[in-house]
Amino acid sequence: MNELYKTQVRNALVSWFLEEKRDLPWRKTKDPYKIWVSEVMLQQTKVDTVIPYYERFIAKYPSLESLACAKEEELLKEWEGLGYYSRARNLQAGVREVVESYGSTVPNTRKEISTLKGVGPYTAGAVLSIAYGVPEHAVDGNVMRVLSRLLLIKEDIAKPKSKKIFEEAVMELIDEDNPSAFNQGLMELGAIICTPTKPKCLLCPVREYCTAFFEGMQEQLPIKTINKKTKVHKMKSVVVEDDQGRILLEKRPSKGLLANMWQFPMVELPTAAHTTEEVIEHDYGIEILKGKELVAFKHVFSHLVWEMESFNGKLLVEKELPSACKWFTIEDIAKQPMPVPVLKIWNAWKERNT
Numbered sequence: 001m002n003e004l005y006k007t008q009v010r011n012a013l014v015s016w017f018l019e020e021k022r023d024l025p026w027r028k029t030k031d032p033y034k035i036w037v038s039e040v041m042l043q044q045t046k047v048d049t050v051i052p053y054y055e056r057f058i059a060k061y062p063s064l065e066s067l068a069c070a071k072e073e074e075l076l077k078e079w080e081g082l083g084y085y086s087r088a089r090n091l092q093a094g095v096r097e098v099v100e101s102y103g104s105t106v107p108n109t110r111k112e113i114s115t116l117k118g119v120g121p122y123t124a125g126a127v128l129s130i131a132y133g134v135p136e137h138a139v140d141g142n143v144m145r146v147l148s149r150l151l152l153i154k155e156d157i158a159k160p161k162s163k164k165i166f167e168e169a170v171m172e173l174i175d176e177d178n179p180s181a182f183n184q185g186l187m188e189l190g191a192i193i194c195t196p197t198k199p200k201c202l203l204c205p206v207r208e209y210c211t212a213f214f215e216g217m218q219e220q221l222p223i224k225t226i227n228k229k230t231k232v233h234k235m236k237s238v239v240v241e242d243d244q245g246r247i248l249l250e251k252r253p254s255k256g257l258l259a260n261m262w263q264f265p266m267v268e269l270p271t272a273a274h275t276t277e278e279v280i281e282h283d284y285g286i287e288i289l290k291g292k293e294l295v296a297f298k299h300v301f302s303h304l305v306w307e308m309e310s311f312n313g314k315l316l317v318e319k320e321l322p323s324a325c326k327w328f329t330i331e332d333i334a335k336q337p338m339p340v341p342v343l344k345i346w347n348a349w350k351e352r353n354t
């Protein structure tokens with residue numbers, strides 16, 4: 001890349017961003033904590049979904065200290081519906097490290113900020129450039145798409161080692177005077193103009209400098225190999241009410257998918273030797289009530305799918321419940337953080353039973 005080209009690209013991108021940027025709540029602040037929260041929420045989640053969550057979250061936890069002191073269950077309740085709950089736990093763990101080890105000031109170097117729990121290369125670069133004006137790369141899938149088209153980079157973006165090439169490209173192109181607008185400009189361009197399909201090249205501020213546009217290759221880039229097949233798990237879940245009107249919930253294990261979240265008793269099936277009914281009766285002492293299906297749906301996580309069926313059930317008195325199970329009143333259930341697929345079952349049960 002020659003100097004003239006770099007200057008032209010960065011000027012075109014930065015001016016376009018400063019004029020056309022969407023009015024988003026996290027763009028009204030330079031507070032590194034708030035930028036950090038927004039970047040964590042925006043991972044794997046659309047902007048429109050994040051806005052109300054961000055506003056509620058910042059109203060409830062306006063400072064590092066307030067988030068550091070929050071109870072995990074309350075925090076997860078705030079996060080409910082955003083998914084990827086480990087993001088919330090890691091955010092809180094990272095914030096606690098800042099409060100305890102950095103005197104409540106988010107570090108302003110890549111070396112230090114990258115040691116915080118949950119802060120990867122992208123989040124580190126986003127916080128450093130947007131909050132502190134440090135010229136550091138912040139490369140995610142959007143940015144790789146834009147750069148692969150702009151600079152005709154044909155590396156497979158699904159391969160982790162390709163990321164370095166894009167990070168180096170950003171460091172060559174970045175506007176040292178306004179790294180915040182430059183990085184956000186790349187992100188914004190990827191979000192609204194240089195979209196995965198049908199990029200709006202005629203509206204693009206860097207079209208004149210875009211190699212893929214001139215080669216007619218914008219739809220073929222970036223190169224991305226398809227991930228291995230997502231694993232499908234067949235799950236069955238059952239909602240049980242006792243004679244005092246309480247509902248049975250079970251806490252998930254403290255590690256792994258949806259750690260520590262509450263769900264209705266749930267099993268993965270089928271096993272080679274047993275039917276759904278047998279396993280639920282054996283593990284929980286619950287009888288599935290025939291003809292009482294609640295809701296069936298697919299829930300897609302990043303790396304697996306739950307094919308979920310849910311039912312009303314009845315407790316068989318002779319069985320002791322597993323220790324992770326607990327009875328909740330309907331009012332108390334509303335205060336528990338529940339993952340999205342469990343909320344769907346709960347809503348179906350309420351529609352049917354209340």
Ligand code: SF4
Pocket residue numbers: 146149150193194195199200201202204205206207210211212213218
């Ligand atoms: S000209 Fe088209 S392909 Fe190139 S960066 Fe702009 S939107 Fe993307």
